Amino acid sequence: MKYLRIERKDRVLTITFDHPPFNFLTTAMMCELKGVLDGLEHDAGVGAVILASAVPDAFLTHFDVGEIKAAAEGMAVPLPAAVTGAAMRVESALSRVPGARRFVERTPMAGVAQMNLFHEVTAQMRAMDKVFVAAVNGRAMGGGYEMVQACDLRVMVDGDADRGHVLGQPEIYIGLLPGGGGTQMLARTVGVARAIELCLDGRLLSPREALALGLVNRVVPGEQLRAEAEALAERMARRPSHSIRAVKRAIYEGGSLPLEHGMAIEKAEFLSAATQPSARRAMIAYADEIGRLVDGGGEIGIDELRSWIDGVAVDFARQ
Template structure:
């Protein structure tokens, strides 16, 4: 039985370990665990960062359970892309009604419901105020790659591991955000190559094109990921959420719309109490020392360590 095990590591940092033996597949049970994690990341003010890793010694998340996808395909009617878009919207609405999820599980829409839910959870990762770090301890194909892409930062263990989007080899495109996040992260050409070829990338190649941020010795991976999570999670949570929304949502819009979204997030955060306190501390130090804190090496280093001025 699969589960997402969450343990606390102090300082507002949690470690979420995905365990689903024997193959480390993404399936409905893991999706349920990720949904609970997303809810906590959104609602718990004390949770500032989450490291996600796999329990399997050689796999982060292998890929989505193809047997589960096949069952969903057989239970769902054949549809065109236009009908699928409308159906996913309707399924999402029903699922949010009390009792709707249980009702959908007994209908041909069950497959559509699972697909819509997985993508929705990963989008919530992109807009919550917690920093998410993927500690990719092994191979991550398909849904495993998409989970890593939905995290804010990705560290991958060195070794004979692979990462990529092989869905095309099964006759369908990535469905958990792989095409969209790859295109935004790496550009159109790289996204097309990864998703149409379907072949895997080794850790070094993934780092070279920017799919992962760094390749780390396996024995150092968790320590490095937890350190990164603790450092970046020390920033104000509301400001982290504002940055993530502006980057993930605004960056995919035409420039004028993206700039409007960024300005809205800026104004909302600027008028918050945490921002007011940090700005007051900055001005107070400037008046006291005559030096801009951003150009005072010691003051800047302390702010970086604490996550804020003041």
């Protein structure tokens, strides 16, 4: 691969973006990423994936504006959203035919194919039974930040906004709007009022501002970023894959539905999880341990639950 470095350590796979000097996100990078994700779909040996950057101070600066401009010029005339939406549905259907997308990419509909690919990749990440961790070492704007949002957990360097350590959706600066899921994920993360403010203003946030809004989960010194992301990913990789997939579906899908429909998804996933052999083993082991604590007059606190918190009490990778 030209733009991605792949490293595997036990149950953690690290995908490192390497497109200097600015790490602009491109369709070629998304194609490589799609290939890696397709290979992971049935790989039970990987429980967590880290997305990282090899370029200092730039996680993914933003999507390559030159590509967007070229795709728009290929369409020749201004088009209403109803037309472009229909074109995306047609292209999505055609993409199921082997080789069809490569053909479309050589036509004026290339931009449609590129947009659909971006959304397919991020949707695949949200649906997989692996935890995705973003190790954000610097700039992540526009499409770059939408890749961060596609991850389940986000660790960012505690850098200086003046050095470009910023997050945000500044597409409105050039007459666009977030197109890779930014509007929808922001609204679900920070609420409609704050999301529309961020997208209309295009304000870029420092790491501390992003942390305060819940847009990243942790902010750490630069020298600790990789170790923090790896420790988090290693712990998540020990979580049961069926539970990971179920939690993600209940929140990402169920959280976007009316309450009763979201509750129905949660109930169904809970009962399904309870029938899995690994969950049954874990429940037996937990009940036995709690029984011993109760019989011995012990406490049930963080220290007593440490092996469960760290994911080492039960080997969920064993079928």
